[in-house]
Amino acid sequence: MTTLIRNRPGVRAWLAANSSGNTGAVIGRGFKVIRNQNWMIIVSGFFEPVFYLLSMGIGLGALIGTVTGPGGHQISYAAYIAPALLATSAMNGAIYDSTWNVFFKLRFAKLYEGMLATSLGPLDVAAGEIFMALFRGLLYAVGFTVVIAAMGLTTSWWALAMIPVALLIALGFAAIGMALTSYFTTFQQMDWINIALLPMFMFSATLFPIEAFPEVVQWFIMTLPLWHGVELMRQLSVGHWDASTAVHLTYFVAMSVLGVAFATRRLRTLFLR
Amino acid sequence: MSVIEATQLTKVYGELRAVDAVSFQVAPGESFGLLGPNGAGKSTAMRMIGGTSLRTSGSLLVNGLDPETHGPEVRASLGVVPQTDNLDTELNARDNLIMYGRYFGLPYSYLRPKAEELLQFAQLTEKATEKVDNLSGGMKRRLTIARALVNEPSVLLLDEPTTGLDPQARHILWDRLFRLKEQGVTLIVTTHFMDEAEQLCDRLLVMDHGQIVAEGSPAALIQQYSTREVLELRFGSDRNAALVERLRGYADSIEALPDRLLLYTADGEAVLARVRADGLDPVTSLVRRASLEDVFLRLTGRSLID
Amino acid sequence: MTEGLDPIGLDFNALAYSGRALSSAHQAQNVQRWGWWYQAEWRLLGMKAYWTSILGSAVLTPLLYVLAMGIGLGALVDSSSGGVEGVPYLTFVAPGLLVATVVMSSVNELTFPVMGGFKWQKLYFARAATAATPSQVAVGELLAVGVRMLAEAALFWIVLVALGAVDPRWSWLMIGIAALAGMAFGAPLASYSATLEDEGFEFSMIQRFVVMPMFLFAGTFYPLDSMPLYLQWIGWISPMWHGTQLSRAVAFGLPLTSWEVAMHLGFLVILLVAGIALTVRNFTRRLSR
Numbered sequence: 001m002t003t004l005i006r007n008r009p010g011v012r013a014w015l016a017a018n019s020s021g022n023t024g025a026v027i028g029r030g031f032k033v034i035r036n037q038n039w040m041i042i043v044s045g046f047f048e049p050v051f052y053l054l055s056m057g058i059g060l061g062a063l064i065g066t067v068t069g070p071g072g073h074q075i076s077y078a079a080y081i082a083p084a085l086l087a088t089s090a091m092n093g094a095i096y097d098s099t100w101n102v103f104f105k106l107r108f109a110k111l112y113e114g115m116l117a118t119s120l121g122p123l124d125v126a127a128g129e130i131f132m133a134l135f136r137g138l139l140y141a142v143g144f145t146v147v148i149a150a151m152g153l154t155t156s157w158w159a160l161a162m163i164p165v166a167l168l169i170a171l172g173f174a175a176i177g178m179a180l181t182s183y184f185t186t187f188q189q190m191d192w193i194n195i196a197l198l199p200m201f202m203f204s205a206t207l208f209p210i211e212a213f214p215e216v217v218q219w220f221i222m223t224l225p226l227w228h229g230v231e232l233m234r235q236l237s238v239g240h241w242d243a244s245t246a247v248h249l250t251y252f253v254a255m256s257v258l259g260v261a262f263a264t265r266r267l268r269t270l271f272l273r
Numbered sequence: 274m275s276v277i278e279a280t281q282l283t284k285v286y287g288e289l290r291a292v293d294a295v296s297f298q299v300a301p302g303e304s305f306g307l308l309g310p311n312g313a314g315k316s317t318a319m320r321m322i323g324g325t326s327l328r329t330s331g332s333l334l335v336n337g338l339d340p341e342t343h344g345p346e347v348r349a350s351l352g353v354v355p356q357t358d359n360l361d362t363e364l365n366a367r368d369n370l371i372m373y374g375r376y377f378g379l380p381y382s383y384l385r386p387k388a389e390e391l392l393q394f395a396q397l398t399e400k401a402t403e404k405v406d407n408l409s410g411g412m413k414r415r416l417t418i419a420r421a422l423v424n425e426p427s428v429l430l431l432d433e434p435t436t437g438l439d440p441q442a443r444h445i446l447w448d449r450l451f452r453l454k455e456q457g458v459t460l461i462v463t464t465h466f467m468d469e470a471e472q473l474c475d476r477l478l479v480m481d482h483g484q485i486v487a488e489g490s491p492a493a494l495i496q497q498y499s500t501r502e503v504l505e506l507r508f509g510s511d512r513n514a515a516l517v518e519r520l521r522g523y524a525d526s527i528e529a530l531p532d533r534l535l536l537y538t539a540d541g542e543a544v545l546a547r548v549r550a551d552g553l554d555p556v557t558s559l560v561r562r563a564s565l566e567d568v569f570l571r572l573t574g575r576s577l578i579d
Numbered sequence: 580m581t582e583g584l585d586p587i588g589l590d591f592n593a594l595a596y597s598g599r600a601l602s603s604a605h606q607a608q609n610v611q612r613w614g615w616w617y618q619a620e621w622r623l624l625g626m627k628a629y630w631t632s633i634l635g636s637a638v639l640t641p642l643l644y645v646l647a648m649g650i651g652l653g654a655l656v657d658s659s660s661g662g663v664e665g666v667p668y669l670t671f672v673a674p675g676l677l678v679a680t681v682v683m684s685s686v687n688e689l690t691f692p693v694m695g696g697f698k699w700q701k702l703y704f705a706r707a708a709t710a711a712t713p714s715q716v717a718v719g720e721l722l723a724v725g726v727r728m729l730a731e732a733a734l735f736w737i738v739l740v741a742l743g744a745v746d747p748r749w750s751w752l753m754i755g756i757a758a759l760a761g762m763a764f765g766a767p768l769a770s771y772s773a774t775l776e777d778e779g780f781e782f783s784m785i786q787r788f789v790v791m792p793m794f795l796f797a798g799t800f801y802p803l804d805s806m807p808l809y810l811q812w813i814g815w816i817s818p819m820w821h822g823t824q825l826s827r828a829v830a831f832g833l834p835l836t837s838w839e840v841a842m843h844l845g846f847l848v849i850l851l852v853a854g855i856a857l858t859v860r861n862f863t864r865r866l867s868r
Contacts (some may be wrong), residue, residue, distance in 0.1 A: 013342060020345035025375035032372065033363045041780050044787045054810075055795035060652070063668075065659045110359030116325050117353035118376035119345040120425070159651045160606040196637060202647040212651045272327050 017125040018267065024129025026120065030135075045136070046143045049089040053082055053148070055230060067209065070231075070240040079153040083233035084206040086144050087169055088164060090137055092227055094170035097133035098177030099190055102270075103172065106181075112271060122271040126178060126263065133174050134167055141166035148237075156239025168252050169229045175259030182270035199213065200226045225255055276301050276428055276459050277322060284317050284483075288324035291317045293483035294331065299461060300306055301427075304454050306474030307463040308565065312371075314483040315463035319432050321408060323460070324400045325351050335428070352421030356432040356463075358413045360405045366416055367392065367401040374423040387423060393451065395419035411442035418449065431495040435469060446471050467565035479572060486572045491565060498571045499563040500525050506548070506555040507533045516553065519564060523547055528570055535567070595752060596762055610710035618706060618719020619726070634729065636680065637734035644676045645742045664802060666831050672828035673744040674753055675799035681728050681757040682819045685765030686790055688724045690782045693772035695762065696720075705868040709762045717773075717862035721766055721855060728758040728765075745830050752829040760822025763847040766854025773861040793817045798824075821846045 015021075034042065057078030069075035105111040115125050141163045177193075184190060203210070204226040210218050221227050232248035235241065257265055275297040284292040290339060292314040299305045307315040320326035321333060324340030324347055334338060340347040361369050370388040371381070379387075392398045395415035400408060408416065414434070420564035423430060434450070435443040435484045450473060454460055463468050470477055479487040479494070504524070508516055510532060517529050523544050538544045541560030548555070601609070610617070649669035656668040663671040698702040701761065706716050732754040738746045743751075768785070775781060796810055797803070798816035804811065814820035821843040827833035828840065835843075 016346070017342045017344055020349075020378065022345075022376065022378045024379065025372070028375055029361070029372045032368060036363065038780060041783070044784065047787060048791060051791055051795050056800070058803040059796075059806050060656070060811075063656045063660050063663060067655070101454075109362060110357070111361060112353075113325070113355060114361065114373070114420075115376055116353070117323055117348065117355065117421075118373060119349040119378065120376045124345075141596045188629060188632065191629075193636070195635060198640075199349045199643050199647075202643055203651070206650040207647070210651075212654045217399040218705055268327065272325055 018121040020121055022120055022123070023124045023127045023131070026115065027131050030128065030132035030196060036128060039059055042136075042139070046094070046140050049085040049140075049144050050147055052085050053078065053151075056081055056221040057153075060207075064184070068240055070227045070235045071242070073238070073240075075173070075238070076153070078151070079155075082148040082151075082153045083162065083237040084204075084230040085233070086141065086148075086166055087226065087229035087233045088201055088206055089140060089144065090166040090169040091173050091229065092197070093137050093140060093243070094133055094172075094194065095177045098130070098174040099181050099184075099193055101133075101182050102129065102178060103184060103187070103190065106270070116271060123264075124266045125271065126267055130171070130174050130178070134170055137167055137170040138163070154237045156237070158236050158239035162233055162236050165229075165232060165252075168227075172225065172252050172255035172259050175256060175263045178270070179259065179263040179266045182266040200224055205230050225251065228252060274301075275299060275334075276303075276336060277305075277461070278334040279318075279322075281329065282318065282321065282328060283327065283330045284314070285329045290483050292321070293316055293327075295478075295483070295485055296331075296487070297478055299459060301496075302454075302457050303457055304460040304473055304475045305462070306470045306477045307461070307480055308465070308467075308470050308477050308569070309463075309480035310465055310569075313480040315480055316432050318480075319353075319430050319461070319463055321346060322430060323351060336496070341439060350427050352423045352426035352429040354418050354423065354429070354431045354434055356436070358417045360413060360417060362405050365402050365404055366397055366408065369405060370420055370423055373420045374506075377424040379424065380436065384423070389421060393420040394422070396445075411438050411445075414438060414442070414448065415449075420444070424455075426458070428461065428463070429453065431460065431462045433463055433465070435464075437467065445468075466495060467569075470565055479565075479569060481569075481573050487568065489579060494565065494568045495563050498568040500537040501539050502537075502560055503563050503567055504536040504538060504541040504544050505533050505557075505559040505561070506536065506545075507557045508553075508555050519553070522549065526571075535570070536568070537563070581754040592615040594652075607710045610715075613713040614715035615718040615722065618711065618716050618724040620719075621706075622720055622723035623726060626723075629838075633731060634734070636684070637731045638738055639845055640680050641735050641738040641744075641797045642742070645673070645739070645744050648672050648676070649742075649744065657827065664827075664833060670831050671827070672800060673739050674750070674830040675823040677732060677739065677753055678757045678760050678826050679794055679819055680735060680824040681732050681761040682764050682822065683790060683794065684731060685724065685768060686726065686786065688727065689720075689765045689769040690772050690785070693720065693769050693779065694775050694782075697773065698776070698778070703862070704867060713863040714859045715867040716866065717728075717769075717859045718855070721762065721769060721858060724765060724769075725758055725762050729754060732757040732761075750830040752809045752827075753826040756822055756825045756829070758826075759847050759851065760818045763822075763850040763854065765857055766851055770854055770857035770861050771857060773865060793819050818847055818850060 057076075061077035064077045066074040069078040069080055106113075112125055116122065124249055145154075145159065145162055149159060180193070203213075203221055205221070206222055206226070210227070212219050213221070228248040228251040232245065232252070235245050235248075275298040277297075278505040280296050282292055282295045283290070295314070295318065306319060309315055317326060321328050322335055322340060324335075324344035336350055338347050361372065364372060367388050369382045370391050374387065375381075389398070389416045392401050395412075395418065397412060397416060397419070400412060405413065405416070413471060414437075418431075418434070429450075431450070435446055438446065447469070450460060454473075460473065462469070462473050464473075474491060476490055477488065477494060478485055487498065489497065506520075507513070513534055514529055515530070517527055517534065517569070520527060520534065520536065524538040526537045528535040528537075536544055537578075545558055545560060548558075600606075601604065653668040653672075654667040656663065662668060703713075703716055707713055716838065735757075736745070736751060736754055739751070740747045772782075792813055796806065796813040798814045799819065803814040806814075824833065824835065825843050828835045
């Protein structure tokens with residue numbers, strides 16, 4: 001299939017303008033930086049969802065007791081929020097890497113300016129950076145999944161599938177984040193991303209079921225990506241399937257495809273001014 | 274074949290015509306300069322050559338290819354030294370050279386010895402494992418130039434290569450660039466320093482407000498737009514302007530700057546003697562050879578560095 | 580061209596000798612008296628650049644929290660344990676959220692900006708080159724942030740009252756309590772920021788291992804004693820918990836003995852005073868070496 005695409009003249013011309021096929025060098029640089037970095041920085045990123053889980057799971061869990069989980073089964077409050085925290089942390093990491101991090105390297109560290117003076121094209125740089133974001137996401141997803149399994153908060157081997165799903169969630173958000181970054185000119189504008197993410201985190205069935213809200217509000221929440229991520233993770237954590245599982249999965253596959261297409265369209269605006 | 278062939282090259286940012294229908298050619302091995310004040314459009318032209326800025330109209334060929342449609346291929350033969358150093362602050366000096374070479378798809382077996390050579394060239398062998406942030410301004414600049422050579426480019430783009438360096442560091446750099454030129458590397462230099470343009474460039478394009486105002490070798494430009502010598506006179510800031518009319522007959526032409534008067538003439542000492550004999554006593558006086566600064570002043574009525 | 584004027588019509592001679600400036604002695608006297616305020620004024624002016632995010636966080640945060648905590652989480656908690664400390668969950672959690680938001684804003688104001696004042700923009704050195712003393716610079720910085728916290732807390736409180744999340748009668752006292760707790764955390768933090776020579780990862784470590792645990796474990800979302808004893812100490816040493824307990828007392832009458840009130844207040848005041856003293860000392864050392 002790749003050869004098929006490569007042989008189409010429009011695609012071939014586009015690739016010639018935007019890629020040297022050398023994404024590997026960008027990834028190589030990413031790993032070199034990680035190796036030189038203070039390991040505490042990398043490890044510390046793992047703690048945030050764990051702290052949330054301990055605090056809310058134990059403290060609020062004592063006040064709440066059990067909650068209705070997927071398939072109508074009663075599960076502990078900690079087991080209810082753990083998969084949601086994994087989805088949220090995948091989202092946050094991807095958004096941070098594709099907005100703040102990209103913007104900083106673009107406008108202040110001028111890292112991409114240096115890269116794009118070589119035979120690398122914007123596509124190589126973007127693909128390499130998204131790969132590195134997903135790699136960090138993978139480390140944290142594995143760590144968190146191990147923690148919640150050790151705490152007995154998963155009841156099915158399907159919970160292992162939470163790891164690739166975390167990557168899928170991250171890919172969708174990273175692609176859209178990178179496309180949005182092409183519209184930004186100041187750091188202040190990025191505060192608005194955080195302002196949009198906070199309510200999404202609070203209302204997407206992460207800490208409590210959305211049935212608490214009026215039906216109209218529920219319908220709105222169901223259009224948001226994080227809600228689909230949270231519900232999907234929660235179903236995987238207990239190994240429960242129904243028709244909605246397919247909907248959630250389709251939502252994220254579509255979001256990733258559209259996000260990558262969107263980011264690709266904005267690629268030259270982002271890197272070449 | 275020309276290394277660079279620009280025809281009616283134009284870049285518009287909103288209302289601003291940063292580069293306005295500029296046409297020029299650069300031959301292989303030539304040392305070509307873009308001279309002009311800040312904001313003249315030199316850096317934008319450079320970035321379009323590297324394919325990192327998309328042009329609004331016109332055509333541009335670098336080694337026969339359009340950098341917009343063949344960016345990666347075009348840049349493989351370029352070495353770019355940007356106006357402000359954009360070294361990778363998360364890597365040390367040596368890794369900056371090696372990783373940069375990786376971006377060109379070069380193998381480690383070539384890059385490891387090459388990095389040592391380039392460190393030597395930049396006089397940074399002792400600083401190889403130092404983090405970039407710990408290097409001085411001059412060292413960073415030399416590292417940036419060394420980095421641009423990692424792919425053995427046939428064309429080197431230097432955007433204000435010595436701005437912000439002390440005189441000694443500038444001379445070291447000029448020496449290094451001169452040796453590259455001797456080896457047949459095409460140099461394209463932007464600068465707002467006259468001495469730099471005179472030192473490095475065979476041929477110059479003088480730019481202002483995005484347009485070409487003159488073209489030629491430094492010597493030819495001076496000959497065409499200036500006299501052999503310039504007499505600079507200061508009478509104190511309140512008297513300079515008032516004396517322009519009185520001095521009109523003494524020189525081929527006069528430029529009045531806020532702080533001094535410039536008298537263009539073939540023989541500065543003779544004119545100075547006549548001014549003194551006339552009972553005018555300047556606070557300071559200086560006779561010097563005409564420079565590109567005078568060319569620019571003559572062409573635009575403005576000083577290059579303000 | 581007119582004599583003594585440049586092309587834009589500015590009289591250069593008047594720049595140095597207009598005779599309109601105060602005498603040097605007068606300038607020095609003004610600064611001795613008001614230098615700390617000039618510094619605060621300058622810092623508050625700088626906040627204009629990002630006043631929308633200050634306003635946004637002060638208004639939107641309580642709005643979102645009340646919706647999420649009051650309707651969503653509140654319904655869950657109230658239905659399973661009938662409220663907390665004898666009041667609905669929203670009433671219980673609102674004072675804690677106010678204090679937590681104000682304390683966390685001290686991190687934005689007193690980490691990178693303070694270090695940047697020494698290392699990047701070097702604005703403190705510019706200040707120290709005027710007639711101001713280093714201690715005036717230090718006090719002015721803290722004062723400006725204190726003013727920001729009061730404003731932020733007041734806005735937050737107004738939103739809480741408007742949404743019916745707190746009873747306005749005594750709860751306005753929370754504005755002062757939150758600012759006190761914020762500065763009890765912020766002043767020692769500023770003194771630390773003033774010692775940093777290099778931007779390592781100290782601030783992100785503080786964010787992740789001090790601020791975040793404080794937010795999550797210092798009794799903001801539930802009473803401290805619903806945690807196991809080995810985690811309760813995090814609350815005891817957190818300005819956030821002491822401020823929250825006092826705020827709950829004035830907001831809905833959380834029963835505190837006078838000894839407890841004195842302990843909470845004392846803890847915050849001691850941290851604040853020590854923090855100011857250390858900030859003054861560290862600014863003085865750095866600006867006069």
